[in-house]
Amino acid sequence: MSAPQKPFSRTVAAIPPSGIRKFFDLAQSMQGVISLGVGEPDFPTPWSAREAAIHALEHGATTYTSNSGLLELREAITDDLADRYGVRYRAADECLITSGVSEGLDLTLRALLNPGDEVIVPEPCYVAYQPCVAFAGGIPVPVALDPGDAYRLDPAIIGAAITENTKAILFGSPSNPTGSAQSAADLEALAALAREHDLWLISDEIYDRLTYHGTHTPAAVSAPERTVTLGGFSKSYAMTGWRVGYACAPEPLAQLMHRIHQYTMLCAPHMSQIAALEAMRTAQDDVDEMVADYDRRRRLFSKGLDELGLTCPVPGGAFYVFPSIASTGMTSEEFAEGLLTQEKVAVVPGNVFGPSGEGHVRCSYATALPQLETALERIARFIGS
């Protein structure tokens, strides 16, 4: 017996597997590795949320919820966006609870794009952005941001990439992998550009609470009528495995996203939604403590890298630094592979986040301080060798 010989999806087959996979396999095969390659918090989920989930399971919250998600959770999210940022979405028909931002992104792109539509994706960026655009039938248009300009969304650079086929601009702020947080002024300029060319802004704000200089600015402040705000609980509340996020969008688009969601995911996990609601209600102090701890690590680690000649601007958000390794003369893959095999420190080569990430590596400081200090010693030894 043989499997069918007709070709698989050409779109999917044309997209290479994530470069992160290779490093995962390599790092996983070794013992005693200090991993700076982890894109998730090292804090446990706040206990109040975990305890609420245990209670929910005991009391039978094991069923589907409404497709949109628990209304109470949607209301908590839209109220929170209104209170913190003055951004107003309606809980009833403009907010959808998703299985993480990943699903929210997929729904947004599938609801928005027709074949041939272009989506501008400033990079270096999260590894899934460009593949998700392609999966939805669109054409990702990568635009390299300038590390010398702190990876800001320079409207001049973005504007130059707009064509008559451009449908949307997709970005994350604060960013994975660079940690850059966009300014209100740049987001305002981007909104003006979107209005001028009739574009959507798709803003991944999963790291919104993990910012260090003042408050986070959501893109929807400048252009609520054309912005999709994607957020979730994975990073800020250390709830990666719970798979719960949200997508807020103007009603006509939100309803199309809802249609896909109801035929595919149906709903986000019930007990995870309850845990997320509890986290929003009771875990702000936990979040504040995590941010304060990340802040200390961020200072120590970026200073340490700088002293090693791995130029490293102190990032404004998330828990990544994206130092330049140009001074070593190595490619980002050579650096990451050498550091892992010689010194057992795992970092992610910058080129997996787009060609403009070449010459950099992504280091996550979601690791205890003593581990970071040991990692710095090992990196120093590696560079010295």
Place this chain on the structure above:
Amino acid sequence: MREILTVLESDAHASAERIATLTGIDEATVREHIAAWEASGVIRRYKTVVDWDRFGDQRVTAFVDVTVAPERGRGFDDVAERIARFREIRAVHLVSGAQDLRVEVEGDSMKEVADFVAQKLSGVDRVTATSTHFLLRRYKDDGQLLTDPEPDQRLSVTP
């Protein structure tokens, strides 16, 4: 400046240089503040939280609820301060509820703690009753969980 104290609270032997790196406050300012706080009593002392059970010491702790007759003009202060001076006493708190003071007593054996409560504490002037609860196991102390940490289940590299 609160940040300096936060670092010291979690790592009492952090150097000024390290605190400066972690907080972004310059080293001289860090030193200045620490000296001022030591002088003014904001920093009472530098402490190490020890899990004596894990070390293997057989220490015994009891929480004793103490009822006292307050004194005109001084309330509970005099008697509380008198009790607090005993070497065996680790903590004294005035609490609401049926009893007045909650006292933490430590000794090398149950007999030592029991003798102290029966002979010393109960005999303090104005102490009218005591109720002793021996500590069986410590799970969290001084904000520090003493159970084994959860293992890191994260994969080595994730997006």
